[in-house]
Amino acid sequence: MENNKNIALSVKDLKTYFYTNNRCNKAVNGVSFDIEKGKTLCVVGESGCGKSVTASTIMQLLPTLSRIEEGEITFYKDDEKINIEKLERNGQKMREIRGSDIAMIFQDPMTALNPVFTVGFQIAENLKYHTNMNKKEIREKTISLLDDMGIPLPEQRVDEYPHSYSGGMRQRAMIAMAMACNPKILIADEPTTALDVTIQAQIFELMDNLKKNYNTAIMLITHDMGVVAELADNVAVMYMGNIVESGTADDVLRRPTHPYTKALLDSVPVLGRGRNQDIQPIKGSTPDPYDRPVGCQFAPRCSFADNTCEVMPEITNISSSHDVRCHKYKEIFQY
Amino acid sequence: MTDKNDIVLQLRDVEVHFPVKAGVFKRTVAHVKAVDGVDVDIYRGEVLGLAGESGCGKTTLGKAILRLVEPTKGEVSYISPEKDMTELTSLSKKEMDPFRKKLQIVFQDPHSSLNPAFTIFGSLEEPLKKYGVKSRNERRKIIGDLLEAVNMRREYMDRYPHEFSGGQRQRIGIARALCIGPEIIVCDEAVSALDVSIQAQVLQLLMKLRKERNLTYLFITHDLSVTEYLCDRIAVMYLGRIVELCRSEDLYQNTLHPYSEALISAIPVADLDKKTKRIVLEGDVPSPVNPPSGCPFHPRCPKAQDICKSKVPPLKKYTTNGNEHYASCHLIDLPEVN
């Protein structure tokens, strides 16, 4: 994926370590991916794999007791190349980028909005800080944003408080806030996990439209393979701080090559496959981050592991779009 | 196959209404109609799924069966293997005790389901003490056996909850539900808070235990992919009522109610070959305080007609594929069965 014109953000060998309780937790330990304009990259993994930390790192929203150890985060803004990892966390340049060029929406819409300010005020804040619009223009833009995001009666809703919004509406309001300055990249951290299924469907439709209408690059973090199948153009599967497999949705879902990806797909009941589908749970559980296995992190739970797996595998290109990090993939998966 | 005449739990017209109090004098101004008239028979040995979104009342119904929440109307009756029927809702707290042995519950949140101040042994021995296991050694033996039954080591009983992962805590919760030998277990979103790969482990465990101990499950969930795999029959709830109740296969292949249709189509499917056209419903999941007139689903229903706005559709019985199939919708074009 060397065509720079289509890439909005490029992450190379990113390592983010946490230093709480006087221990070193290598939450993200060498992660590389690209986010393409107008496409959705789904980062899939279970809890503890480091997907949320990756997002926080890109936004430079990490807690105090952590830092970016190594790696590059390159943001391709128009004709500029900005190295985010070099910027000061709360410096002016980073704050300019945050919210207007790269925006983020979070998992729990109940707590992501400030209960003591109106929704309109919170969206307007974003516009006030990043643009030169006057009060009237801001109000009009806010109302049109709420309308675009599918909130009925936006002229009324703009002056209401978050508690009078339902969960789905709050999520839409958050998306409106994030999209206010037309960001090049939208990072969505499990945006529908806390929502009902029928509301999820609405939000998916909304995000699909954002891609088409605004050419936004979307990085969607989730644990749900179903969401990946619905929305992803590209997929990156994470486990314990590394990307174990990445490629287009077609590559990863139809030709899963890493044992973890395959095991994950086999352990989830899929709608439409009936009562006799064969569900195989993955044996064992995710290791303690402070007591990690040597080499490949998935080896203790992998049915195909042997001595060679005591060395961390390098990334292999299976095809121009499909990468995998495994010693044994050639023996296991013949597609 | 379960014997249709072997009913273990019978619910008739169960309602759970919570009063909304306002004003200085705390007068009741409205009711949250969490459960608004539920009739269902649960057969011995079956896995009955109870599915729906937030606010539909499924968790409240599960708790009402155990009387953790008191039904404001209606009867919940237990029928013993000898066919003695007891109306649980009319019993006093003391009289409920022998029936509490038969009905148990597994909760959703592994982080609050165990008392952090007690060891596993301390938490699990309490019900054993109450129901007659007098000697400490015997209690230790029973708890050890229970832990092994849920694929954990006996020694774990002397550890504290914070030393275990979410999946392990959930298994301990299952061990607790089993400790006095119940017949029926209400699983209230028992796997929803777990990681995807752990969910499969716990589901397999639940199935194994069901076979070994001849249990009946009421499986409450919002995840219709899991119910298709796990359940014999499924009841879909919306705003406090059951809108469809049928065999699991029939729900997915012969869906009768528009809400069930929309619910199933909204589920993201992890299979690129199975992407179907999604029915996207308008509007939000309504609040149970002010349910709409007539059919509670009509404001969001893509097929709503005039009759739907004025008349509440009763739960009628039909037949699909030779099986019983209940649904409450005015627009169903099948002959009603008695």
Added chain:
Amino acid sequence: MKTNSLNKKFDKIRFLEENNKLVSKDQNRLLNKFLNNKLAVLGLILFTIIILATIFAPLLSPYDPLKVDLRSMRQPPSLDHWFGTDNTGRDVFSRVLYGGRVSIFVGLGSSLMAALIGLAIGCYGGYRGGWVDVIALRISEIFTSFPQIILVLLLVSITGQSLTNLFVIFILTGWGGMYRLSRARMLSLREEEYVQALESFGISTFKICYKHMLPNALGPVMVMITLSTAMFILTEAGLSFLGLGVPLNVPTWGNILNVATDIVVLQNYWWMWAPVGIVISVFVLAVNFIGDGLRDSTDPSQQG
């Protein structure tokens, strides 16, 4: 950019971790957090020194605190009398030690009793609600809003000065805070699923409330006990200083301070009031540090 010291600290931790020098010991995290808090440890040390000193008073000082010796009135500190002597020749050091016994006993004792009463009522009221809770709430409000001084004056004028009076007053005015604290904890604890599990087994309300839930409500209550102790000691000192507290023949820290009402003593005989004042301040500070340390270590949001 990160400060250099933070970066260096991180580098050190990372080096140790990568060389397997850091092993997660299965320790009590609460204890660890507390011990990491330097002020809390200092508080604990000072607190222990003072308490031990008052307990071992007979070993530390040969003098009877009540013994009047008019020949050695108003002596400045010397090897014989470490803190000097007071107006009637009593050894100040032993008065401070023995006085500490009473003050700490009153402070800690009434704090514990208030906590006991507050917990007993608060736990049940918070868990069950109902009219018990409503009535207790109203009563506690009445008691807490009552100004202590008025109560003290009332009781003193009826029954005279006594230690028991102080006890009673402190407990009456103190239980309300404990009650509200434990009640608030119970309100959130009763939604926990393990409580519902116990209910589903039909376990009795008393058992659920006092055996299973109460241990989880103790955290903030323990902190409040330490802080109330400090507050009661100060109040006792104040009341005794004003002559409203313990009768003058029983030494307490407040009583000893009483001499400072005399401007002559204040100016010329500093050893009669300064040491005891410092001891009170140090003790109260120490208790506050311990209380803060306990609060921080039981707060899950504080990063270690």
